[in-house]
Amino acid sequence: MDSLGLFILLILVFFHWTAASSPEEITWSYTGLIGQSEWSEHFPDCGGPSQSPVDVITTQTKYDPSLIPVTPLGYSQHGNMPFTLHNNGHTVLIELPEWMGVEGLPWLFTATQLHLHWGNGGPGYGGSEHTINGLSADAELHVVHYNSELYANMSAAMTQRYGLAVLGILIVVGEETNPAFNHILNYLSRIRHSDQKVFIPAFDVQALLPKDLGRYYRYNGSLTTPPCYQSVIWTVFHERVQISKAQLLKLETILYSSKAEEPDRMLLQDNYRVTQRLNHRIVFCSFTAEAGKELTSGEVTAIVIGVMCGCVGLAVIVRFIVKTIRFFKLLHVETAVVNSSTSSWDVLHNNRPAPMPRTKEPEKEKEKKQTMALKATSDLERKDEPSLSCKTEP
Template sequence: MDISGLSLLLTLFILRPAAKASAEEITWTYSGLVGQSEWSEYFPECGGTAQSPVDVITTQTKYDSSLIPVTPLGYSQHGNKPFTLYNNGHTAVIELPEWMGLGGLPWLFTAVQMHLHWGSGGPSHGGSEHTINGLSADAELHVVHYNSELYPNMSAAMTQRNGLAVLGILIVVIKGLKTGEETNPGFNNILNYLSRIRHAKQSAFIPAFDVQTLLPKDLGRYYRYNGSLTTPPCYQSVMWTLFNERVQISKAQLLKMETLLYSSTAEEPDRMLLQDNYRATQPLNHRVIFASFSAESGKELSPGEVTAIVIGVMCGCVGLAVIVRFIVKTIRFFRLLHLETVVVNNSSTSSWDILHNNRPAPMPRTKKPEEDEKKQDMVMNSTSDGEIKDKPETDP
């Protein structure tokens, strides 16, 4: 080992204990000397057994019928006071007013801030912190709240169990759009002002806006589990709600996240792009992830699967129509065949038997000629005798 290498080791040996003694002053990163693989050395809770984010394996989630839709409180009542947007060197943070909150949980939670996580557009296509069935989204939005029923402020709540509630919104780029097309105006309320905070420690006021426009439309289908902050000090105090529905943005909007901000300050000579600011998924360690919907109803279909189902249904309907038409024709055929058989079987009988109602009344039968002659003789004889009897006798 050369002298330069030895001096580097001595420097690290001297500085590391000092860093451990004052963790708040450590400048942690997602990669490098104090990257996420070294977080637990400086921030012990980052090595805990209930860390976030996690990979949600949908077949291993447990349906919980008691999980009701979450209710944003005051998200749309942004008022006239501007929001504060700032670059903390790790992400873009938007401070939220205290009248915003979250219902539908065991306690009332008050909003504090929201921030974003994204990738770098590289071949890994990562960006989100949580994954579902091993697949990551392009980015992820976190809306952070503290338990205002049990604790007076964020600082007091963040170290306690169930002290925080965070909404996780997975963000994906919609495919097939033309360059420059915007698909989510809500996110432009943030992305259009990133150029004002390009360097770490910079902040700016931005117009207030409806925060609910950043959320998915379906707030009733989500995954719930107990976890931690995804950045140091990684306190295990978060009740996570990860929505099943993804929010869509355009490629142009994602590029603004990935390319506009720096993790370095304006004074630093070497500028470092703020990219890949997402933590790797952590082990569940026997934790249970609950789902507010059953596995069958919660299955999300891809556009190809939806198209295949539609085509299948149409083909099924056509096939059913053909079968019904065939059956009807078959029934008609056998009916006609039966009628023809009846006509053939009755052809040997008289037409009067078939149409008996039209048969004329029978004529009276005539008597035989011999009997008539006898009757005529008898009449003549009786007449002759009568004449003889009635004739007067004459004297000789």
């Protein structure tokens, strides 16, 4: 009996340990005792070769012409039923109605929920899970779908290959408020603590997506949270969505990962997983490099300002050159004038006027001048002779 009792006790302990160690019971987090680096110890798939998120290096992507634009189905047909907004301690999520789905993939996928990932607002830190060429965005939105052609529900599909499809939308801070995201952010104060839920008015989910749904990156990956099942077809859109700085601040500072009854409150921040290795996977893109070039409003403004500055600079240079040429021309003319006024006979010796020729005097004038000269000489001689009428002595 003692041996049998001990055997039964060991079996009970084993089953109790197994139940306590099941994935559903393990409390994981992004940091701490069971943080990201320890996930694979408790959730084997988290250490698999096809994990997400990844860093999309655009020069290493492969263009696939068969990738057609993604088409949301029923995203704007929200009806009158409210949505459920839920703080699950890891993120904020909305449960989506089953009539929403997406086309443009190999199968029809039905929407189940959407959620967000973000950082802590610190300088130089991101918040998105996927990165493009090593650069992260400020946050990331995920819209999760399951393969409704092959599987009956989300639970059955999430463990199977090609069972899930997730749309990834990168979010960056802009100058203007995004009204679509206020349908979520304005109600965060009602679910500040983990496990809290609230009903919110239904809204157009498609308004959360980028306008261009035809340019995206596609690869096979996994869930980015435990149990990290490698069953996801990822679609990461090339175009970013913008929200205001105030909207991002709400997302980063209102929610807690701790429950309301817990004395120590912990802000729900930095709920993003670091990028994982591709391990020879190929990231496909639906657009060529030329077609994928996209100029943001800031880049367009910078280009316009650059062109204007270039034109102004060119005009200044041309004006300077013209003024310099005029200056040297004027200097040359003034130098020529001064030289001609001071030494014109030396410089232009061939232009001296010739002396006037002497003309012969008329004969009569010559004879008249000779007569007058003789007369003057005769009168002078007479003055020199002694007088003849002198007085004599008696």
